[in-house]
Amino acid sequence: MHSPFPQRPRRLSLLPMPSAEFAMAFASTPRGARLARLFVAHCLDSWGHPHTGRVNETLTLITAELCANAVQHGRVPGRDFHVRLAVEADGARLRLEVSDTRAERRPAVATSSDTAPESESGRGLLLVTALADDWGVSDRHGGPGKTVWAVVRSAPDLREPRVCCP
Template identity: 70%
Template sequence: MHTTLFPLPDPTGTSEFAMSFTSTPRGARLARLFVSHCLDSWGHPYDSDVNETLTLISAELCANAVRHGRVPGRDFLVRLTTEAGDVVLLEVSDTRGERRPAVFQPADPDAESGRGLLLVTALAHDWGVTDRRAGPGKTVWASVSTPRATAG
């Protein structure tokens, strides 16, 4: 008997996966792996463009949540949703509402970091920052169109 850890799309094509992770580098790695596994269970194989793109975006957003949004003792939340198979939305929420990413802040050419959101901008259909739904903090979200959205 095969059981899946992740919800399969319902008949309307809507799916959702949400889980909290510790605000540590290990938590960020686990979140990235769970996003990839969830997408695979939803019909976006590990080597598909959608899975690879969202796995890379989740790695960046989760690393940022750990590095810039960490509050000791508080987890970050990852939510992955898809509606009718057209767009997959990734949301990463942390409890540091005052530390919001700058949308168009170029990195110093000699800096070893600071280019992750440029990758998100290049890979995502759209992305942004909103207030967290429940509790203090912020949610950084990114959406990626699936091949079904462009077909037809």
């Protein structure tokens, strides 16, 4: 049957739409951690923090480290990890939360002297400490596990202003 109204193509997007919050569950795998990092970078870009800007680069790196830790140290077979990115109420800071279901394995900040120079791991939380304005660990709301969170100031990035076309 032919419709008298022209059919518009349906546009399906799996990428987050601009809003004040982004939250999603990811498989507790290295691929899930990569996808979480990419989604956070895209979300920040859609909120006006370009991929090459300070805020996006900082939070994307923090996301990569916290998600890698969730996959490596917080994984429970069959359970996803969750990522939440939100603009805080005052609008001046962004809060990233990565939750997993292993409550007994809480991260602790090591000093650079605790990690052997030839070691290929063990520096993730040192990076988070250096990059975030604040970070910590809390009990996971609504379920077993923990939430590792980090906060970064979201001042406009003047390094690479966006160019708008008329």
